[in-house]
Amino acid sequence: MPSSDDVTRIYVQIVNGVNKADSTIPLDEELSALWDKISKEVAEAKAKDYLFDIPNDFPSVDPVDPALRLRVAKPIDTSDGGNSRAGR
Secondary structure, eight states, rough: OOOOOHHHHHHHHHHTTOOGGGOOOOOOOHHHHHHHHHHHHHHHHHHHTTOOOOOOOOSSSOOOHHHHHHOOOOOOOOOTTTTTTOOO
């Protein structure tokens, strides 16, 4: 089942005019079908002159390694039994 992030990323690309073939989202069978469905709905809404509100902070369209998102503090050096104030 597609996540809400998948839906948002696909929606943002479609509204911005990105073609399915040019998408940076890796589309499996399920996401490809979702793309087609959202694309049809967006086309119908545009035909009715609806406006689209694109969120200010939406997920990156390119997958990011979760390890790159984490900021880990430098571990405290306890090799001296914790008596050193260095690294604190």
